[in-house]
Amino acid sequence: MVANLDIVFSALADPTRRAILAMLLEDDMAVTDVAEPFQMSLTAISKHLGILAEAGLISREKRGRVIWCKLEPDAMRSASVWMQGFGQFEPVDLDAFERFLEGELAEDDSATDTQR
Amino acid sequence: MVANLDIVFSALADPTRRAILAMLLEDDMAVTDVAEPFQMSLTAISKHLGILAEAGLISREKRGRVIWCKLEPDAMRSASVWMQGFGQFEPVDLDAFERFLEGELAEDDSATDTQR
DNA sequence: TGCATATTCAACCATTTGGTTGACGATCCT
DNA sequence: AGGATCGTCAACCAAATGGTTGAATATGCA
Numbered sequence: 001m002v003a004n005l006d007i008v009f010s011a012l013a014d015p016t017r018r019a020i021l022a023m024l025l026e027d028d029m030a031v032t033d034v035a036e037p038f039q040m041s042l043t044a045i046s047k048h049l050g051i052l053a054e055a056g057l058i059s060r061e062k063r064g065r066v067i068w069c070k071l072e073p074d075a076m077r078s079a080s081v082w083m084q085g086f087g088q089f090e091p092v093d094l095d096a097f098e099r100f101l102e103g104e105l106a107e108d109d110s111a112t113d114t115q116r
Numbered sequence: 117m118v119a120n121l122d123i124v125f126s127a128l129a130d131p132t133r134r135a136i137l138a139m140l141l142e143d144d145m146a147v148t149d150v151a152e153p154f155q156m157s158l159t160a161i162s163k164h165l166g167i168l169a170e171a172g173l174i175s176r177e178k179r180g181r182v183i184w185c186k187l188e189p190d191a192m193r194s195a196s197v198w199m200q201g202f203g204q205f206e207p208v209d210l211d212a213f214e215r216f217l218e219g220e221l222a223e224d225d226s227a228t229d230t231q232r
Numbered sequence: 233t234g235c236a237t238a239t240t241c242a243a244c245c246a247t248t249t250g251g252t253t254g255a256c257g258a259t260c261c262t
Numbered sequence: 263a264g265g266a267t268c269g270t271c272a273a274c275c276a277a278a279t280g281g282t283t284g285a286a287t288a289t290g291c292a
Contacts, residue, residue, distance in 0.1 A: 006131055013126035014250085018198070025202060031269060044251055046270065051249095065259045065268045073202040082134070083196050086141060086189040130280085147239060160281055162240065167279095181238045181289045 004055075008079045011055035016040070017048050024058060024071040031067050120171075124195045127171035132156070133164050140174060140187040147183050 011017055020034055035045035049069060052058045056075035061068050127133055136150055151161035165185060168174045172191035177184050 005134065006129060009125050010129035010249095012195075013122055013129055015122055016250090018121065021202065032267085040250090041252065042269070043253085043271090047250075050270095062258095062269095067269065071202070076199050076202055079128075080196070080199050083192050083199075086137065086187065086192055126279095132280090148237085156280090157282065158239075159241090159283085163280075166240095178239095178288095183239065 005079060005082055007051075007055045008057065008075060011051050011057055012079070014048070014051075016045075017052055020045075020048060020052065020069075021057060021071060024069060028068050028070045031069065034069060121195060121198055123167075123171045124173065124191060127167050127173055128195070130164070130167075132161075133168055136161075136164060136168065136185075137173060137187060140185060144184050144186045147185065150185060 012021075016038065019038075023029060023034060023037075031046060031049060032042065034049065035042045038045060049058065049060065053060055057072055059070050059072050061070065128137075132154065135154075139145060139150060139153075147162060147165060148158065150165065151158045154161060165174065165176065169176055173188055175186050175188050177186065
């Protein structure tokens with residue numbers, strides 16, 4: 001999944017699309033329901049969803065008449081990794097960060113009711 | 117520094133601009149030197165630099181004839197923070213990571229004082 | 233002073249983007 | 263079968279984007 005940074009970043013550059021992603025963070029949604037809070041036409045939203053899907057940021061699955069849209073947060077990974085090359089806003093001490101993640105993982109393992 | 121996600125992400129969406137940022141990661145550069153490795157005109161590069169500056173990703177300082185371009189990695193912070201809302205590929209809980217670091221630091225301190 | 237260098241400005245052009253509307257295919261429900 | 267709902271397609275449009283060239287401005291240097 002070598003996401004193309006061009007299309008990922010340009011997909012993220014539009015506020016409508018970022019809002020859609022934020023909505024999908026809550027739950028999977030049908031196209032019509034995604035469109036509901038916006039002023040623009042269903043066609044416009046459908047195009048936005050196409051762009052998000054093209055970037056790999058969402059997936060769409062047709063069940064009956066309804067197409068369900070699902071967030072695919074992994075697609076942001078390459079963009080995030082690229083950005084990590086810049087600046088000090090990311091954990092500077094990667095070794096410490098690894099130990100931190102290991103600790104969290106151990107916690108997750110011990111938590112029997114943890115989802116995913 | 118409430119960077120505008122629209123202009124930050126769309127600035128990052130262009131491969132030429134990302135390449136420029138990567139070059140500036142090495143060192144500050146004059147406009148002419150930034151333009152040198154690219155096929156396009158100096159004017160085009162100048163426009164790209166304008167867009168990067170508008171997004172806050174670089175700053176430009178004129179010294180004599182030469183305008184020096186400097187990476188401003190902080191501008192990526194808001195974009196990075198926004199992305200952290202999605203997915204598990206970013207430090208999910210930065211606060212927890214900070215507490216973890218403090219904890220490690222405390223361990224180191226006590227290790228120097230006493231035998232663990 | 234006069235020329236070379238560094239950078240931007242202004243005008244222009246082709247392509248892409250984000251939106252619209254109207255028609256269409258597919259599916260569900262009586 | 264027939265009507266309502268879900269979503270896309272096709273054609274179109276205005277504005278933004280990414281590039282060009284030629285001229286202009288500002289600075290350094292002999």
